[in-house]
Amino acid sequence: MSKLRPVVLRSGQLRAEIQAPGSAVLNTAEATIGGSLMDLLQKAMNTPLGLPPMDECAVGGDRVVVVIDPETPELCVLITKVIEQLELIGNGGVAIRLLLPADPLAEKWQRLLTVLPEHVKKNLAIDIHDPADETQRGYLASSAGGERIYLNRHLLDADLIVMISRVGFDSLLGYRGTCSTLFPAFSDAATIRETRLQGHPELTPEQKRPMRDLVDEIGWLLGTQFAIQIVPAADGGIAEIVAGLPRDVQQASEEKLNAIWQIQLSHFADVAAISVPADPVYGWKWLGNAVEAASKVVCQGGRLAVIADLATPDSSGLNALRRSQEPEELIKPLRKEPTEDAVEVLQLIQAMRRIRLYLLSSMPSEVVEEFGMIPLTSSAELQKLIDSGKQTALIAGANFAWCSVNEDDVDEDSDDE
Secondary structure (H helix, E strand, C coil): CCCEEEEEEEECCEEEEEEEECCCEEECCCCCCCCCHHHHHHHHHHCCECCCCHHHCCCCCCEEEEEECCCCCCHHHHHHHHHHHHCCCCCCCCEEEEEECCCCCCCHHHHHHHHCCHHHHCCEEEEECCCCCHHHEEEEEECCCCCEEEEEHHHHHCCEEEEEEECEEECCCEEECHHHHCCCCCCCHHHHHHCCCCCCCCCCCCCCCHHHHHHHHHHHHHCCEEEEEEEECCCCCEEEEEEECHHHHHHHHHHHHHHHHEEEECCCEEEEEEEECCCCCCHHHHHHHHHHHHHCCEEEEEEEEEEECCCCCCCHHHHHHHHCCCHHHHHHHHHHCCCCCHHHHHHHHHHHCCCEEEEECCCCHHHHHHCCCEEECCHHHHHHHHHCCCCEEEECCHHHCEEEECCCCCCHHHHHC
16 A cells, blocks of 8 residues: 555635545645745846846836736736836836726726735826727737737837736647737727637647737737746745746746646546635636646546635626536537636536536535536545545646646556456
8 A cells, every 4th residue: 555645735715635645646836936026026027038127128208018917926016016116217217007907807906906005006007908998999900810900009009018927828829928918808809709718728738829829929019028927836826937028938937837837647547636726706717727637637437626715606607507407508609609707617518528526615515516516525525535546646726737648658548447
């Protein structure tokens, strides 16, 4: 019998303590930053890749627009330090504008703006993009594929764009990050809706994606940009920060992401347990990402347990899933007319086609069952599930992961026997 080892999987207020077999594949990505976040960010801005220090990338009188990916952790800290650095630019200073994408939750930006320090907000213009407002948009150019690109006018008028984002695996883009912060988030409602797709989960992240080519082309068309990009840790925090020229930052970030989050198993697991960081806005989206990633290494008919501190959702796609007696009947409608949460709904439905999905959450058991998942109510129940497995995988922060099985070593059929 292999030696047991203690493992803790966390999500918000949830904490699952289990004893994992020594043979279990374990990835907790406990990467943490060296030193303070402020110091790490300062170093990244002072020694960027392919560019001079950030405060030398603009001159007095320039218009600087700071844009963010709302899924980036520690946004208040990052924005504060970036604005303070831009305020060091001499010769009359620069005009700084914080341009936010459409509010993913009615109170999210209000909460962010409330906690931003007063000295930061004092000389800062703040705008929230409205995809439905045509007066906010202007014409940038036609892409190489002939697509006419419209973006928020502040981006078109900027002398320098500073992007704050998180690198990550993405089935539509291959890798999210840098210029994907700009498009489609700052375009029109129809474009945003059309790109709300599951993408190509069957492809590896390195394989070519038309959408990634398009967002990089848009970045090139816009001109001068400075990227600040974080690599995530399992708890939803920051493992590393990279800054500089978008192309160089994206390449370096992808390498760091792969080193931490590309997880390859030598065999399929019949039981896997994963966790997802808690977030009031993105919790269900991250759940869908985590289930899609981890289900790739669970054998047909296997069991996947998720630890996720989730609130009961009130969105159209998830509400439809909750009411549905035949979830697969939702696939075509969601692909034809994608809802805001269509991707995560499709990810859950497709995973539950081939595996049994368990959920340890703060939601009532009857609500979990309505989504087609099997509720877990304690670490003890999760332990029983782990103990019943022959091949086990444990992944903390699985929404950040890309998982695969080395098919040269084993095929799925052998794990089903």
